[in-house]
Amino acid sequence: xxxxxxxxxxxxxxxxxxxxxxxxxxxxxxxxxxxxxxxxxxxxxxxxxxxxxxxxxxxxxxxxxxxxxxxxxxxxxxxxxxxxxxxxxxxxxxxxxxxxxxxxxxxxxxxxxxxxxxxxxxxxxxxxxxxxxxxxxxxxxxxxxxxxxxxxxxxxxxxxxxxxxxxxxxxxxxxxxxxxxxxxxxxxxxx
Numbered sequence: 682x683x684x685x686x687x688x689x690x691x692x693x694x695x696x697x698x699x700x701x702x703x704x705x706x707x708x709x710x711x712x713x714x715x716x717x718x719x720x721x722x723x724x725x726x727x728x729x730x731x732x733x734x735x736x737x738x739x740x741x742x743x744x745x746x747x748x749x750x751x752x753x754x755x756x757x758x759x760x761x762x763x764x765x766x767x768x769x770x771x772x773x774x775x776x777x778x779x780x781x782x783x784x785x786x787x788x789x790x791x792x793x794x795x796x797x798x799x800x801x802x803x804x805x806x807x808x809x810x811x812x813x814x815x816x817x818x819x820x821x822x823x824x825x826x827x828x829x830x831x832x833x834x835x836x837x838x839x840x841x842x843x844x845x846x847x848x849x850x851x852x853x854x855x856x857x858x859x860x861x862x863x864x865x866x867x868x869x870x871x872x
Contacts, residue, residue, distance in 0.1 A: 694745045697738050701728050713746045716754055721746065761811045762829040767797075768836055774808035776801040781810075781834040782856045783826040783843040791815070793849040795826035797833075800842075800856050823847060 698706070705728045712721035726739035747754060761767075771778050780800040787793040795813045800806075811829070813822040820828075823846045834841035844853035 694741050697725075697729060697732075697734055697742050698745070700732055701725065701742075709743065709746060710750065713743065713750055714754055718743060718747075762813065762825060764829075764832050764836060767810055767829060767833045770810050771799045771808070771833065771837065774799055774801060776803050776806060778802075778837050778839055780840045780842055780856050780860075781830045781837065782807070782841070783823075783830045783846070784853065784855060785823075785845060785849045785851050787849065787851060793822065795822040797826050797830050799833075823849075 701709070705724055708724050709721045712718075712724065721743045722736070722739045725742045726734075726736055729735070729738055729742075771781075778799045779802045781797070782800050783795050783797050785793055786796050791814050794815065797810045797813065798807045799810055801808060810833075811826075813826040813829075815822055819825060823843075827843050827846045830843060831841050840856075842856040842859065844850070844855070844859075
């Protein structure tokens with residue numbers, strides 16, 4: 682694990698960081714690299730408490746560590762696109778998940794967006810997981826949905842389908858449409 686020992690040239694944040702014991706610095710960096718902001722802040726706050734620092738200083742130190750470690754941080758997807766959230770939604774659906782699918786849709790308010798669904802083993806069933814809209818500061822909806830969908834499909838051990846990840850196309854073939862011709866050639870054995 683690469684560590685950056687200097688947060689910034691001078692300034693109060695680097696002074697607070699330098700006051701921390703080596704073990705605390707290692708723990709904070711480990712938490713930051715795994716994108717665990719709250720445990721990192723808690724560790725810094727506990728260590729700074731005896732030195733007169735508080736929550737605000739701890740938050741500044743952790744923020745500086747995020748900046749210093751930059752691209753090394755394994756960022757987790759926020760809220761509804763995070764694997765725990767999607768897995769919980771999929772688990773709450775009636776029936777077994779046969780596949781995870783993303784497809785484009787659009788309207789006059791949101792323009793193009795991507796819908797992520799769990800295709801259920803029931804003949805026509807599916808459960809809505811999340812709708813991914815365009816955000817100025819975020820990844821394009823196709824990229825964000827594809828990443829989240831692949832992660833969930835991998836977690837569940839089912840296929841992931843996104844017929845047109847790069848170009849908005851609400852006429853692209855859906856998973857069931859693609860699967861039915863294959864099932865006709867390879868029917869499941871009963872018994």
